[in-house]
Amino acid sequence: MGSIKLENVSKSFGTVEVIPPLNLDINEGEFVVFVGPSGCGKSTLLRLIAGLEDVTSGTISIDGQDATEIRPARRGLAMVFQSYALYPHMSVRKNIAFPLKMAKLDQAEIDRKVNKAAEVLNLASYIDRRPGQLSGGQRQRVAIGRAIVREPKAFLFDEPLSNLDAALRVNMRLEISELHQNLKTTMVYVTHDQVEAMTMADKIVVLRAGVIEQVGSPLELYRQPANKFVASFIGSPKMNFIDGEAASKYQAHTIGVRPEHLRFSRESGPWKGVVGVAEHLGSDTFLYVTLEGGEQFTVRTVGNAEFHHGDVVYLSAEPENIYRFDENGLAIK
């Protein structure tokens, strides 16, 4: 229960093709994250799966059945919206009960399910309040509650954490992951935040302008990015790139080195640069270095490195951790 298959699915708004034909398999029980910059079509893709938008061409099947023409409620999917989309005139209890009421369950059954969801999500203490009287985190829980009572085949999340503050975001991230561990239901999660993608996903789908750039587990994407876009999008801080002469030594058009794979010294090394800003976080130090060729490099090192603005530094890359790209930006194996 809960596998989704997209075949040659495309979507145009008027004459603008937002999503060119794409294929994607989402396996049962997987936590799949769509990640990509803002406006790349993540929400549109999710809404196509939900049935809130009609596909321009292609087929969507859920559990092996063609669901392209089936209306949203019948697809057995539940969605958590970015704005939560709670019903403001209903209490939390009524909000959560709404899908059950629409499914015409009897009242005892509805009460049982709502109470269970309230217990799982810890929202019993405010179950009789209206959404307007709740904090962002509480609203988020109610929205998730409304999704889980339906016992859907899969959950769809559209940037559910983007309206929360940083601390709460980390908490909710853990809770959603835990929920997935407990329910073992397929989850499709949209975010523009690669940290959320890396920490939560079984499988990441990287999108750019509606095109799938790469699909893989977080570590696959980190270790073997298919192209420069994925390499720079996955990992924080971003990968450093250098081209020209330095790259041709490695038979590549461009080479990339992650900040954590750079070594530095005060005396010698292949790339000479000047420290612009040094951020000392205690556990880590980030150096923002401008190379002689003008490239901006970020260096990450564990512990404290005694560098300051204006210091000269020589950088070198760990040879086994150099990524090579051709002139089209594709990775050279």
Add this chain to the structure above:
Amino acid sequence: MATDHSRVAARFMISPAVLLLLGWMIIPLSMTIYFSFLNYNLLSPGMEEWIGFTNYEYFLTDPAFFAALGNTLLLVGGVLLITIVGGIGLALLLDQPMWGQGIVRILVIAPFFVMPTVSALVWKNMFMNPVNGLFAHAAKALGFAPFDFFAHAPLFSIIMIVAWQWLPFATLIMLTALQSLDQEQLEAAKMDGARKFNRFFHITLPHMSRAITVVILIQTIFLLSIFAEILVTTNGGPGYASTNITYLVYAQSLLQFDVGGGSAGGIVAVILANIVAFFLMRMIGKNLET
């Protein structure tokens, strides 16, 4: 954060405006109350004398008063019903994406800009006239006898005319309410299995409750004092069939030159309006709170 000093200054500065408004209201009101206790008829000037509650007794026991009270309630209730149901319906239609939306919206507001006397006359002579009216022609074309609206259904005809005037107002308020509804809520309801009817009933309608309240409150205030439409069409007749309280007060004081009786009727109308306002606020005022 106002200091005590600035608060005192503020009160001092707005006091002329408040006093002016107070005077504007108090002086006519107290004069009306005063007249209502007099035997004051314009046909016998200089004969005014204090007669206590006699004017009220006459006004309240007059069978015309009960007819007028019933007509007033029917008029207000009927117009509210038509404009609210029709306003929601039209707003739902106008909210659909369509070609020429801007022009259609302007067309819909147009009746609101027509003076009540003019629109009532247009209805009377162009539509409802039993000989030359469009409705009469239509009835004849279909083989029916033309219907004399103002003779046989005077109150209903006036309700139609007034509802036509107020429908644009209701539609506009409903349309803005409809457009402020978060689309994601509707989509969430769609995902939750609510079909069109349930989405309207459980999501759209509750969202519009505040707009409906505003329409009811504002329209009730204006509808209690409908006058011009009655004057130019039926003159309150036949009999008292289309007389409302406002028209009755006019008939009493100006057609019978009885200033005292008319004033008593006016005070009764003010009290009734306040009772209606009180219950309205009690009934739906809580919709306006949060």
